[in-house]
Amino acid sequence: MKIYEEAKHQYYQYHTRRHFLKSCTTGLGAIALGSLFGCNTGSANDVEKAIQTMTGAGAHFAPRAKRVIYLHMAGAPSQLELFDYKPTLNQLNGKPCPPSLLEGKRFAFISGVPDMLGHQAEFQQHGESGAWISDRLPHFSTMADEVCFLKAMHTDEFNHAPAQLLLYSGSPRLGRPSMGSWVTYGLGSMNDNLPGYVVMVSGGKTPSAGKSVWGSGFLPSVYQGVQCRSEGDPVLYVSDPKGMSRDLRKQSIDAINRINRKEYEEFQDPEILTRVSQYEMAFKMQLSVPEAMDISKEPEYIHELYGTEPGRSSFANNCLLARRLAERGVRFIQLFQWGWDSHGAGKNEALNLGFKERCKEVDQPMTALLKDLKQRGLLEDTLVVWGGEFGRTPMQENRNGVAVPFSGRDHQTEAFTVWMAGGGIKSGISFGETDEIGYAGIKDRVHVHDLQATILHNLGLNHEKLTYHFQGRDFRLTDQFGRVVKEILA
């Protein structure tokens, strides 16, 4: 895109809805299939103003990453079986938690003196950085020097849905825009033919908080995540019926939108403009989505790298698709893999059974994604984030006082591990420390609001200035909190 066009585009993206509407009202009706908003008829003055805004206000700075791929392990994987190695915990395995470690600590669920549960995996140091990674992730352990571990992550919410909402919308309650929505609201898409924000789900279920974790809240609904399938039609009903040529479809959407714009002039309802833009997007998606989502033409070595099987629904396929979407300029790509809630109450949620399977399902593909991004030069400006919504306790979950056949851990808000890689992040470092049993962070703690601030920062957005005025005040992703974790920035 030419700089002039891009500046214009950015201008509309940066501005609040009210400004957008004011600048749009003059030009409606004239445009067929135009920009995201169909209102790029601004005068030269508008564009000048846009460029001034971009450079003058100082609200933005050079981004270190252009896009985000967020790999979310829904259900919250145990950091104690993957990254947070605590020899003391192994020594304490099966023993009651020593009072000295419990003193002054507040527990969410566990009462009295619980039994400790040692690591249900073997740990080794990897790479030059010497990062501890367990044998659950043999592929990923080769990438130790490419990533940055945040080992003292913490959150406020101990149930899945509210914790996922807090992580993605900054608030545990429904109704706030999700991170991807904020990012596309701030930066727009880099591809007019694909949604700026794509979500893919694997593991058979959507995350506990449902589609609210990719909803747009009070932001205009154009900014919400679009869910794509890696099996069957990538997006349902993306093909036109027989007899309807591409050109005729264009004519028909053009007719629909012209009439809708007339209606906007009459009713002044901004939702009508959203609908106009969504029909434009739908038309573009009809071509671009099937192309982007078709992994069958990827070379064999790529399939081997990721462990992909075209036509199936899997985390592996979604990882490869994430790379393809990243290449095509999708701004925010979010993958949810379900099944990490390892309480130990059943086989599928046991650390020694289901959890192992989950690790196998993600280990190779997420490693492949990092390697593949790197070999294409995309890792430099792509921020990859991996993690769950909270962590798990160093104590064995013990629901009825009787030993259960499966090992499991309860939800833990005070410590979990997230790793980041790529655009603007130091590689081969570990930031933050937990105590000797991995119960709580004791050094360099990072709250989920801090993580949000850091992600926005790397995209060139100031989390305190990316705001939207709603119900009488400015809202932002990080609410009233958030600190950019400068220590991990490259």
Added chain:
Amino acid sequence: MSFRNILLPVLVIGLIGSLSFWQCRSTSATISYNQHIRPIFNAKCLACHGGVRKSGGFSLLFEEEAFAATESGKAAIVPGQHGKSELFRRLTHQDPELRMPLDGQHLTEEEIDLIARWIDEGAKWEEHWAYIPPQPIAIPQSGADWKKNDIDPFVFRKLQALELEPAPEADRSALLRRVSLDLTGLPPTPEAVDAFLTDDSPDAYEKLVDSLLASPHFGEHWAAMWLDLARYADSKGYEKDPYRNIWRYRDWVIGAFNRDLPFDEFTIEQLAGDMLPDPDRDQLIATAFHRNTMTNTEGGTDDEEFRVAAVIDRLNTTYEVWQATTMSCVQCHSHPYDPIRHEAFYESYDYFNQSQDGDLDNEMPRLATFPRVEAERVREIIGFIQDLGPSQTIDTSADLETQIRQALFPELLPTQADDFENVSFNNNGVVSNWIYNLKSIAGKRFRFMFEQVDLDQLEQIRFRYQSQGNDAWIELRIDEPEGRLLAKQQFTANANVNGEWGGDLLVPVEAGSGKHDLYFEIINTTNKAPDGMVRISEIELQYAEAAVADPQLQAYRKELREIQTQRVDYTPVMKPKVTAMERQTKLFDRGNWMVQTTPLEGGVPRVMLQGEEMPANRLAFARWLVSEDNPLTARVIVNRFWARIFGRGLIETLEDFGTQSDPPTHPELLDHLALRFMQEHGWSVKSLLREIVTSATYRQSSKANAQKLELDPDNRWLSRGPRFRLTAEQIRDQALAVSGLLNDSIGGRSVMPPQPEGVWQIVYSGEQWRTSSDSMRHRRGLYTYWKRTTPYPSMIAFDSPSREFCVSRRIRTNTPLQALVTLNDPAFLEAAQALAQRMREAGGQDLEAAIRAGYKRALGQEADAETVAILRDLHLRAQSEMDGPTARARTIAFTEDPNEIELTDPMAVVANAILNLDGFLTKQ
């Protein structure tokens, strides 16, 4: 409290940021806890001094706790003396280690000042408004010229305060379409449009409203809303998610709305119809409301675990639907923000804990519906049996299930057991349930019982059974579970030969007399499974001097058994446990069902209770919900109906009226409507809706202008008529209706309209999506087969929930995926083809007339010249692409594959465009 002392709330809103608009800035007025202080405590204090944590022994959740001694031994609040109040001192302390809040932002000077003044004025506590029953409110005098009914002055007063004007009344065609969609979910027919537009009587609109309220489609539309709350689905949920036969409940909801069953009765029948005296079939089917909880049919799962999950869901759903209270917060600890204690959860749990269902695969208890042929045959056989001789007492006025039971006597049909615990039932018998309960077999009883069995001359009981080991015994007791032992005998291992079950166990019983309850318990002496597992297929009471049954009678009984167990349509319903088998409810330690502690009786949260007396059981609880004493129900329900009409509630959070909810935009109006709903309307939903849609507020045009967009961007102050996208069901129904395809029959089983291949992901099941034939594929959206794990794609695209849990609000979105549905989903293409046919019929050779007719059918109003020109151009483009446009016959082609539709008709391209217009997808 009342709402009268809220001064100029509107003007304040823009200024106060995160604080609620209840907060009044005036410095002279008395400080009110609810208006000034609670928002501060909620935002900055309760996280540490609330229901989850009581740091320092100090909590602000309950009045008695706020003023009680803290860990230091002193009370934190000393009414009248802020200087002596530790609360105040900690807010202003110089030492950051002591200054509150510890980690969060300090209170502003203004907030601290308010708290000081509140303490000095006596620190008067107030309950949250929602827990105080609504009080009668004088109708404001404002807006007399504009008002149509008493809703309007409340709205007008707010508009005035904002310096806004109401919008002019919508034009008649817009109003007709709006009110038709709002009351019936369907657009007006062209005939209805003409009739209304030509009716110039002064009460034409009111007559229209009454006719819509009387339409049988009224019930369908409102059922669609209610089914989200009831989490209605045609499948059982969880991993396997197999079919559930519960559509009769949907029919009941449709019927209840149509006959305007008063909402209090509507409530009682759904929550406790089974406990009403002599409930009729309808009242039993109503109780399927709470049988819409999920059932886990996966092998190896513990039925008790998922029974508990279902009971918890019933409790949470009930409190969400009727009380807008987030009871689930209290499952593990006292409520973080609302004054509800942890125990209250399990006290209410007890009401729902006393129903018989127990996560069984076949969903017992159930209500049988005999298909017509089977019903006739049963009556015929009963007649034959009566003709055979006087030995059989059959009450032919009873329901067929009872008649069969009497006709089978002295055989007891296991699946007709009157109560049961930890056993499951196959079609042909009862199974001890050890295999599924292995993990926790200890402490579990495996039993079932029959009421009022005649013991006179009873000599022995014959069990036809199958057992793989010698570990199981049967015990028989009378009158109560621990009553007198009649017999005890061991099951010996036997084989399953040629598919026939093993053999008979003859159990002699001690002589008895009269009718008694008979308790059967299967004892596993080793607690081993599956060796200990026993199946019992037949139970026959053998009496002395009983005539040997006639072979003909035996044949009739066999047929009756077969009809009863295999050819009957069962709906899961609620059924109270017999008193002697009621469960003891206990507190779950931190919400963990496997650690149960203090025994509890039924009860409701104190804060919602007026008076002292707790409801005694589920029926009393249901009656309490809809008593005028209940502060929440009427407000919550009125708000739900209001939200469906206006697009947002008077309280936006339909699901939460607690202290963390947004305050109502029009609190006095909410209370006024709640009181009217109970008192003047007698809980009549139709009367309530009539009042809403005949108000001047409702009749406003939905056109906005710059001022309205500036001051009332999302129309919360009702400065114009409602304008928002239709629901998933409405969008489908409307396309079918305007194209003339709609099959508008009411009620019945769910149907399967066309759906793309591969959408259903079926595990462990041969279930398939079988596209319904002919007009059955054109039924209204609410009849579409609803599989929880794989909902119908076009419904999900337009924001319908998956119905695993109660959903109060569908969050409306606007996405390109929705555009693809209405552009390309075969259901919408078929509608476009059919509409094209209608257009041609109406317009003949006149293309523009055809376009105008199509537009009018779809949008209920005339197209303007520019619109016609745009669509005419589209037609010409389409015509130039599709060869032989006039020569070829235009028929609606149903291809073999329901997902393959070919467009050959330029007019269908135009119709497809019309069915995608914003004005078509939107109520305005």
